[in-house]
Amino acid sequence: MLTKRFNLLFDRLLRKTWTEEQINKYIGVFKRCYFTYATDTSLRERSASGGSVTAMLAYMLQNKMIGGAVVVRSVVQEGNKVRPEFFIAQTVEELKSAQGSKYSAVYFSSQAIPLIKDFGRPVAVVALPCDTRILRQAMRHDLALQQNVKLIITLFCGHNSEPELTDHVVKKLQPDDHPLVEYLYRIGHWRGQLQATYEGNQVVTKPFTYFSNYQNLFFFAQRKCHHCYDHTGYYGDISAGDIWSLRMKNEPIKHTAIITRSAVGDQLVAEMFEKGILTGQEASISEVCDGQARILPAHYNISARSKLNWLTKERIKDPVKEKVRLHDYIVAALNLFNERLSRTTRGRKIIFATPKPLIRLYLVFIKFLESF
Ligand SMILES: Cc1cc2nc3c(=O)[nH]c(=O)nc-3n(C[C@H](O)[C@H](O)[C@H](O)COP(=O)(O)OP(=O)(O)OC[C@H]3O[C@@H](n4cnc5c(N)ncnc54)[C@H](O)[C@@H]3O)c2cc1C
Ligand code: SF4
Structure with a gap:
């Protein structure tokens, strides 16, 4: 009870006022926002957030609006390597098998676009902001693609990681060299848990922070993410992400934040609410921003990363010309440094030899800087 009150109090204290200019920058064009979850509990068992994304795809499939949905499942290769793989789900069971976020590099242009072209029938697509942009560009030049998508x-995206980080976690958790059968990056409420299942039905569960502390520090980040400032998916029909506002910790069911952007997306979500397939309520855009309060400005501030080109030789272009303060420089420099460190053999040794509490402390320090 006391914790719940504490969460509510801090939630109120941490709320920010988001100006129209900030909303334009961080969110872009939108129609309405919602905090939602899938009413069907079976769609929430393996979901990343409230299972709303899968509920939308299932609704479209069941109502024959689409013949399939382009989603990503995890496959296990060589006994212990988890790799994401695009495929077209044509049943609700297949959609469920692909639930949850895959924090490992995906190859949209070479894998997903050929799948859509070969399928030749209407599809819905789940994609990261960068891949949504690629798809929209491809659709401009390809009429069949335009008609079938x-x-x-679009999922909100802080950044994605190289597969080596997952490989390390899987290996670390592996009991007696048992081959891996299934790996779920994050299930359950709030920050969630990761779950690795090894042969002989040996299930290992750890707090998601076991993986995310390294991920959030940009160790093993994909390089392209330094060049990206689209956190919420400007080009999606619908964007979906988490809500990290403290009051949501009190909710018994985890929710998905939804932003509708196009008329098609807006109508779909309204219809699903009306029919009770999605549960929740309409939210303000400020509430969505509050749920991403630290990361939104940091992700958008590509200017800080660009101004460090002289140091990193990364040649990051700066289309946004954002103001860069001292703490923005420090956060950008540390993230760039961490990514580089994790690419060297010596760096990897240092990262994984560092005691976990120190890694956590380092992350708290960067998050503290991001809060200003
Ligand atoms: C790399 C990555 C980074 C993210 N960063 C943030 C963040 O910083 N802040 C935030 O609020 N939310 C982030 N998200 C989104 C969040 O984790 C949830 O995916 C989102 O809230 C939807 O949850 P859900 O329960 O409604 O979806 P679910 O019902 O679990 O469905 C998720 C769908 O996404 C598909 N999918 C999973 N991974 C990928 C991928 N890599 N590329 C394309 N499709 C995929 C699945 O196949 C599934 O169809 C990120 C997701 C990913 C994959
Ligand atoms: S941060 Fe940007 S570039 Fe990186 S995976 Fe996410 S959307 Fe793509």
Whole structure:
């Protein structure tokens, strides 16, 4: 009870006022926002957030608006390597098998676009902001693609990671060299848990922070993410992400934040609410921003990363010309440094030899800087 009150109090204290200019920059064009979850509990068992993305895809499939949905499942290769793989789900069971976020590099242009072209029937697509942009560009030049892509659901994205980080975690958790059968990056409420299942039905569960502390520090980050400032998916019909506002910790069911952007996306979500397939309520855009309060400005501030080109030789272009303060420089420099460190053999040794509490402390320090 006391914790719940504490969460509510801090939630109120941490709320920010988001100006129209900030909303334009961080969110872009939008129609409405919602905090939602899938009413069907079976769609929430393996979901990343409230299972709303899968509920939308299932609704479209069941109502024959699409013949399939382009989603990503994890496959295990060589006994212990987890790799994401695009495929077209044509049943609700297949959609469920692909639930959850895959924090490992995906190859949209070479894998997903050929799948859509070969399928030749209407699809909905789940994609990261960068891949949504690629798809929209491809659709401009390809009429068949334009006609068959009925809806794009874009996931919010802080950044993605190289597969080596997952490989390390899987290996570390592996009991007696048992081959891996299944790996779920994050399930459950709030920050969630990771779950690795090894042969002989040996299930290992750890707090998601076991993986995310390294991920959030940009160790093993994909390089392209330094060049990106689109956190919420400007080009999706619908964007979907988490809500990290403290009051949501009190909710018994985890929610998905939804932003509708196009008429098609807006109508779909309204219809699903009306029919009770999605549960929740309409939210303000400020509430969505509050749920991403630290990361939104930091991700958008590509200017800080660009101004460090002289140091990193990364040649990051700066289309946004954001103001860069001292703490923005420090956060950008540390993230760039961490990514580089994790690419060297010596760096990897240092990272994984560092005691976990120190890694956590380092992350708290960067998050503290991001809060200003
Ligand atoms: C790399 C990555 C980074 C993210 N960063 C943030 C963040 O910083 N802040 C935030 O609020 N949310 C972030 N998200 C989104 C968040 O984790 C949830 O995916 C989102 O809230 C939807 O949850 P859900 O329960 O409604 O979706 P679910 O019902 O679990 O469905 C998720 C769908 O996304 C598909 N999918 C999973 N991984 C990928 C991928 N890599 N590329 C394309 N499709 C994929 C799945 O196949 C599934 O169809 C990120 C997701 C990913 C994959
Ligand atoms: S941060 Fe940007 S570039 Fe990196 S995976 Fe996410 S959307 Fe793509």
